[in-house]
Amino acid sequence: MTLEEFIRLLLVGVCFYVLMIIVLRISGKRTLSKMNAFDFVVTVALGSTVSSLLINNQTNLWQGVTTFFILVGLQFISTWLSVRSETVSNLLKSKPTLIYYDDQYDTRQMKKERISKAEVLQAVRSQGVDSMESVSAVILETDGKISVLKKNSKDTVKDTLSNVK
Numbered sequence: 001m002t003l004e005e006f007i008r009l010l011l012v013g014v015c016f017y018v019l020m021i022i023v024l025r026i027s028g029k030r031t032l033s034k035m036n037a038f039d040f041v042v043t044v045a046l047g048s049t050v051s052s053l054l055i056n057n058q059t060n061l062w063q064g065v066t067t068f069f070i071l072v073g074l075q076f077i078s079t080w081l082s083v084r085s086e087t088v089s090n091l092l093k094s095k096p097t098l099i100y101y102d103d104q105y106d107t108r109q110m111k112k113e114r115i116s117k118a119e120v121l122q123a124v125r126s127q128g129v130d131s132m133e134s135v136s137a138v139i140l141e142t143d144g145k146i147s148v149l150k151k152n153s154k155d156t157v158k159d160t161l162s163n164v165k
Contacts, residue, residue, distance in 0.1 A: 005057060008057065009054060012053060012054060012061050012064075013054055015061060016050060016053060016054070016061070016064060016065070016068075019065060019068070020050070020068070023068065023069070023072055024072070027072050027075070027076050038078070038092045038093065039075075040143075042071060042074075042075045045071050046068065046071055046072070049064055049067045049068050049071065050064070050068075052064070078092055093142055094142050095142065095164065095165045096139045096140065096141050096142055096147075096164045096165070097109050097112075097113055097139065097140040097164065097165055098137060098138075098139055098161070098164045098165065099113065099115055099120060099138050099139065099140050099146075100120055100132075100135065100137060100138035101136070101137045101138075102136075102137075103132070103133070105117060105120070109140075113140050115140055115146070119146065120138050120146065123138065123146035123147075123148055124138065124148050127148040127150075129148060129150060133151075134150055134151055135148060135149070135150060135151065136149045136150060136151040136152070137149040137161060139161075139164055149161075
């Protein structure tokens, strides 16, 4: 690496770092969240943009800045629309999937989501539950995590299952 390349890397890195902090603070917490596959893709694309800008001498600062603003802007617009339109929300986000309920595994959904019984049991154990008899429901969330709902001693309505398919 030449001295000129090193200075470019240092200047572009510092400038872009400061710009990222400012833009990400303005655009809000949701820009870098990993709430679903769409958010994850945007986060990876932002990382790729930054690395390309820093490593590739053919890419100038303004190309990287423009790409960064486009990605953050599209993320902001998409999430803004998705909280205001159910149609847009359904296009961008998946719904949580019920994979165990009322002492029954939903093997059809488990196959569709590529979740094994062993993974369900692991998730249950990680919640400190030692028996499936203590489990009310197991849900594959939109971010790929598995949630475990324990049975209540009271017979209550399951509010958290209202958006689960």
